[in-house]
Amino acid sequence: MSVSSEPSPAIILCEPQLGENIGMVARAMANFGLGDLRLVNPRDGWPSEKARAAASRADHVIDAVTLYETTAEAVADLSFVYATTARPRDSFKPVRGPKEANATLRARIGAGESCGILFGRERFGLSNEEVGLADEIVTFPVDPAFASLNIAQAVLLMSYEWRSGLLGEAAGPRFTAPPAPQAKKEDLQSFFAHLESSLEAAGYFYPPEKREVLAQNLRTMLTKAAFSEPELRSLRGVIRSFDHAAAKARSSDGA
CATH class of the missing domain: 3.40.1280.10 (SPOUT methyltransferase, trefoil knot domain)
Structure with a gap:
C-alpha cells in the first residue's frame, strides 16, 4: 500500500x-x-x-x-x-x-x-x-x-x-488570483532574530528584565500578520536599511 x-x-x-x-x-x-x-x-x-x-x-x-x-x-x-x-x-x-x-x-x-x-x-x-x-x-x-x-x-x-x-466540498471557482506563498517558519524565526538584534542595539528592550516579555509580545503580534515570503523579504530589507543608517550615524559620531 x-x-x-x-x-x-x-x-x-x-x-x-x-x-x-x-x-x-x-x-x-x-x-x-x-x-x-x-x-x-x-x-x-x-x-x-x-x-x-x-x-x-x-x-x-x-x-x-x-x-x-x-x-x-x-x-x-x-x-x-x-x-x-x-x-x-x-x-x-x-x-x-x-x-x-x-x-x-x-x-x-x-x-x-x-x-x-x-x-x-x-x-x-x-x-x-x-x-x-x-x-x-x-x-x-x-x-x-x-x-x-x-x-x-x-x-x-x-x-x-x-x-x-x-x-x-462544492466545486471551487474556475480560477483565482495566485496567492503569494506564506513565509516558512524558519524564515519567520530568522526574521525575529534579526529584528530583536536590531532593537537590542537601538535600546528598545528597556528595562532589561522585561526583554523576554517585550520580545514575545512582538512575536505574537507579527505571527498573526501571516506574512508572505515577499513581505518578509521586504521587512528584512527595511531593517537592514535602519541598521545601515544607525551604523553610519555611530561612525560619524565617533569621527
Whole structure:
C-alpha cells in the first residue's frame, strides 16, 4: 500500500511516550488519507515494533515517519500550523473548532501551502513555547468536566474532519488570483532574530528584565500578520536599511 498522493496536513507528535499510541495515530491517519507523520523525540526511540503492530497494517504511514529533535525543526518547512490544546492559554492566537480549522487547512493546502497540526504529550500536552510556534489554536467541543483526549483520538477527530470536508466540498471557482506563498517558519524565526538584534542595539528592550516579555509580545503580534515570503523579504530589507543608517550615524559620531 502506498501513501495517498493527495496533499494533506502533516501530523506532528511532540515527544510521544508509547509506541502503541504512535501506531494508533498512524492507523487513524491512514483511515482518512493522511500520510505525513512527524515525531519529535519519541521517548522509546524509533523504529518501534509496538507502533507497527498497533498501526494495524498502516505500514505506509509508519515507514514514512520522519524524526526531529525539536518541535521547531519539525515545523520549519511549514507555512501554517495549528496547535491542539484543551487548556485556555495566555495567548491572543485565534481559537478554532475542528471543522473550521480543517476548512482553513483545505483552503491553504489547495493553494499550495504546506500545513501541519501539532499534538502534545500524553501526560501534559503542548508547552507554551510549542503553542507559540503555531499560527492558531484548535480545540474540541468536549465535556469540560472531562476534557482529556488520547492522542490517537485527537488525531482521529482532525483526520475525520479533513476527509469529510474534502468529500463534501462544492466545486471551487474556475480560477483565482495566485496567492503569494506564506513565509516558512524558519524564515519567520530568522526574521525575529534579526529584528530583536536590531532593537537590542537601538535600546528598545528597556528595562532589561522585561526583554523576554517585550520580545514575545512582538512575536505574537507579527505571527498573526501571516506574512508572505515577499513581505518578509521586504521587512528584512527595511531593517537592514535602519541598521545601515544607525551604523553610519555611530561612525560619524565617533569621527
